[in-house]
Amino acid sequence: MKNVGELVVAAGFFSATGPRADNQDFGGVHLGTATERARHGVVAAVADGVSGGREGRAAAELAVRALVEGFYAMPETLGPARAIQQPMTAYNRWLHAQGRGDSMANSGATFTALALRGRQAHVAHVGDSRAWRFAGGRLTCLTTDHVRPEPDLNHVLIRALGLEADLRLDHLTLELAELDRLLLTTDGVHAVLSQARIAAILAENASAEATAERLVEAALAAGGRDNATALVLDVVRLPAPDHEGILAGVSALPFAEPPRVGEGIDGFRIDRVLSEGRHAVLLVATDQENGEPVVLKFPRREVLSDHTLRLAFARELLLSRRVSSPFVLAARTVRPDRQSALYSVLPLLEGESMAERLERGVPPLEEARQAAIKLVRAVAAIHKLEVVHRDIKPDNVMLTVDGGLKLIDLGVARLPRVEDFHPDEIPGTPGYMAPEQFEGNAGDALTDQFALGVTLYRWFTGHWPYGEQEAFQRPRFGVAPPPSRHRPDLPSWLDAAILAAIAPRREDRFGDIVELLRALESGGALGLAAARRRPLIERDPALFWKGTSAALALALIALLLLR
Structure with a gap:
């Protein structure tokens, strides 16, 4: 960077x-x-x-x-x-x-x-x-x-x-x-x-x-x-901003238990619990200095080491000051004389995650494409700074009520020339990790592209390209079925774009995220809403010929019986 x-x-x-x-x-x-x-x-x-x-x-x-x-x-x-x-x-x-x-x-x-x-x-x-x-x-x-x-x-x-x-x-x-x-x-x-x-x-x-x-x-x-x-x-x-300077400031802050609802910390009044995840607790609060609603993110120390947690918070603060994109969620800076413990302050987003939206079914095609374009632009903005997100997935994408989109959770991002996490604590969600990450790759632009491709596959179809994975599993990467097998109205150009992003071989993926963005933007000119139902021979040639062969075999058997 x-x-x-x-x-x-x-x-x-x-x-x-x-x-x-x-x-x-x-x-x-x-x-x-x-x-x-x-x-x-x-x-x-x-x-x-x-x-x-x-x-x-x-x-x-x-x-x-x-x-x-x-x-x-x-x-x-x-x-x-x-x-x-x-x-x-x-x-x-x-x-x-x-x-x-x-x-x-x-x-x-x-x-x-x-x-x-x-x-x-x-x-x-x-x-x-x-x-x-x-x-x-x-x-x-x-x-x-x-x-x-x-x-x-x-x-x-x-x-x-x-x-x-x-x-x-x-x-x-x-x-x-x-x-x-x-x-x-x-x-x-x-x-x-x-x-x-x-x-x-x-x-x-x-x-x-x-x-x-x-x-x-x-x-x-x-x-x-x-x-x-x-x-x-x-x-x-x-x-x-300088990462070392931010990390030094973060390192001086003590860990603290998240306040309870109704309590306060540093002029923030806690209104409700937003979520309790594996690595952090999110609390909705009111900034009593200006009355604005915010989200306070407190780290949980049960899973990661203290040093790793401080690295993650320093990354979020650094990237919030460096990334300039309407599609990336930026943490708010808190005055050092005000902040007494380790937590970050985020804007309160009204809306739902991509994962929550998928629970109600896949969205209409054009709506899905517009959200996909915004997400790819968010990833392109951080890649422009030589930053790798390393945990792109529907849970880390917020869809706001005004039609916007925010890529969140930058705490595990990989920054060039900046101390990284211990190998045992390098983040990632198995179902979205590229094959090379299971061989020790700590994350780069092409692994981000793979995770983004899996996210888009799920966003457009509701299915997994290689199956849903558990943390203890080592997935098998064969030939992913085209997304149109699960959703026949998807056009062939979208099939090709998503399949290129999730190619098991790195050299078969797009050269960079911008190429994927161009495919999504230019493909829309073909008219998603008017996309025809493609014949089976286009959607799945192997299945077509298997079916054809079976039909011919049955016809032959029938002719023999009649004679």
Whole structure:
């Protein structure tokens, strides 16, 4: 799977002195080169001097400069949080020592920084400047002010750069999305403007530079008496997600028993049990943050190892961010600060699986063909990313009430250059597995094609091409009867397409899924609904000649008896 794209951020900064004699605020952002962004990321910070003199401005400016210079001097393997902590710890120690002398007596500074690397943002904070995130029309404050709790003393800092010999920075990590707006402000902005007012200005979607200026001017116009500074970062584009990074996040989450109906977890209220399968429990829940119905998927630990389960969940999260297809079900990302256990969040689909639909009988031909085209497009979308599903079957295909289709259960997919499951835990359902999988093939595009072909055979006929298999059986792959033997109104082109997909010999299958898709799409021009009933000699020549021979033998016997 190819990693494409790079981190692209637009930045805007504005600072104003206001009615004060001088500006004690300082801010800066370093976007860097493409190489710097890939290796280290983007870093930004604001600081507010607290000494009341020139030393306060110096303390703030030196803090931001120490961050930018120190951050890019750290090894990239250190990680953004430590790449902020280490230079700021050294600077804090120096500033605290200077505060004991005469040159910068009683100097200090608030400090709030953002480091963007990959698809994450890392926040570091001390004092009462603030970091914000504006996403989906909602503004969230990411930091807590370090001030006295008494209402009349909430301007008194209890933590800041230089106040203590040992620096105590708050750290927070959050997953980014394209179009997120990140904001840093000093108290000259947020002490005057309400959160709703700040959100309204961010929602205007002006450029980052214009938005920063608009926030500062609004604060001063509202009667602000302090320096005011705003720094805006707009996330324009994010790099493709990284499997190792996702797996690391998943590995940090503990396993938990699925909540009962009526209970809650992380702001999700459990409404009902959807299903209890061999590997997972699915619960219908309500997201109490926005009222949307969702499905929570909790792993069952009885069958697979813990490591394998984490691999499966990491695959689902990765593919949900990479696969762009209306026919593939994508998991929803949950904020790391919200999720406390290992589970995934999926959209709630109203409808039924292909397997459930088949219990009522096979669908009409044109309806079946349209669903088949959507399913093949879903498989083509994941194959385009060099991903193998490995468990295509009617149970993993959802037919929605609006006529749509979703291929589900990506947790067992095979990804290129990514750690695979242990050989004993490689997934697959026997009746849909290609012959080579019983010889040790871990799954590839051609085995997916075979499983897809079996699925289509069952979808159009309600029968199995090689018989239904149990987990302990090793199937025998002979010559599959044409689908039209079970359903005589199937046209010959559809017979040929399905039989090619389920050919026991790999070399006899389609070169890729797209060839199967073309057959389904172009064959429909022949008119499925008007397909004639084909004679037996076309549908099953062997049976025709057997019958003909038997009839001739009977006629011969009759003639002999008459004579």
